[in-house]
Amino acid sequence: MLVADDDGVRTITLNRPDRLNALTASIMAPLADACADAARDASVGCVIVTGAGRGFCAGGDLKEGGADKAVVAANRGSGSRTEQGFARLRGFMETARLLHEMPKPTIAMVNGPVAGAGIGIAGACDLRFAGTSASFLTAFDRIGAGGDFGSTWFWTKIVGTGVARELFLLGEKLTAEQAYAKGLYTRLFDDAVLAEETMKAARRLADGPRMGYRYMKANLNNAEDWAFEAALDAEALNMTLSTQATAQIWKAERAAREGS
Known part of the structure; x- marks a missing residue:
């Protein structure tokens, strides 16, 4: 996890570029903490979330065990494995709540593919600025999952129930242009200027009222x-x-x- 400040703008960068920033417990816990820090830090006027390398976030890293790697045998203190898994995942999903509810603007800078839990993180933000190399994929149907990180809630609110059901049930991968046309992305830029344009908007927000x-x-x-x-x-x-x-x-x- 990388965190950088620039004149009231805090940029939080998922930093597993070799795995398209797929989420594991080792990245989800620091991400939630970083969002909590940004929410309570009065010096921060706008928050950008993005990914290192050529992708935003490919969702949960199933090869690394996702949120359930540390789940242990049933016990009196933590309950069954199911209860432990729920508690851990719900804690990690605080990232989405914080990005949505913190009293300052948040921007998802989608610099490449986004899928699974990544679309929940992007949907939690107030604005989504995407580069032309971005794509959009719900992906939950591919693993027989219902969706997490607020993804079904956010996208129903953003694009309406009809489009949201199309996205989740059909599970089709969209190009940046197709996603922008459906209203999934707020702004679409050439990759070469995505970071510059996102920071320009973020500084305007951080410098504003x-x-x-x-x-x-x-x-x-x-x-x-x-x-x-x-x-x-x-x-x-x-x-x-x-x-x-x-x-x-x-x-x-x-x-x-x-x-x-």
Whole structure:
């Protein structure tokens, strides 16, 4: 796992390029920790998640045992192997919750193939910027699995239940252009400029009104599930909180400039 900071932008890079950044316990635990650190670090205004080498994330590495490698025999403390496997996987899946819920914008920079759990990580982010070498594959049907890392939830919200069911049930691999046309990717760039364009957007977000983005993201998340009247109440409250916070921050920054 690689973590780098650049003027309020934190980039978290999955670093198993020889395996297209396929996930094992050794990478899933640090990834969840890195997302938690980014969420609580006030110096971070925007988070980018990407993969090293020529891929974003190929999903769980089944050859390395995935999330279940450390599961042991049934015992009083941890329960059955099934319960242990559930607890471990659910802990690793905190990555998706954190990327979706942290009060700052998150961007998935999809620099190559993404499949399996990787589409859950990408779907958890607010924005998905992809290079032309990117592809998209649910892949769960190939191993007889139902989906994880929030993938079925996120993609139903992003593209609607009809397209989501097509993606998961038919399991067809999409090119970057096909995925972009279906609305899976927010922006599509030539590979040569993907990193530059992603960082440009991330810096704009990091330099922007952070309290505004905090409450804006809360409103957008509320809209996914809340009843309309409850969402209106929250919008009214968050509008008041965000504008007052932004005004006070700008006033303090102006006073600091004038006093220097």
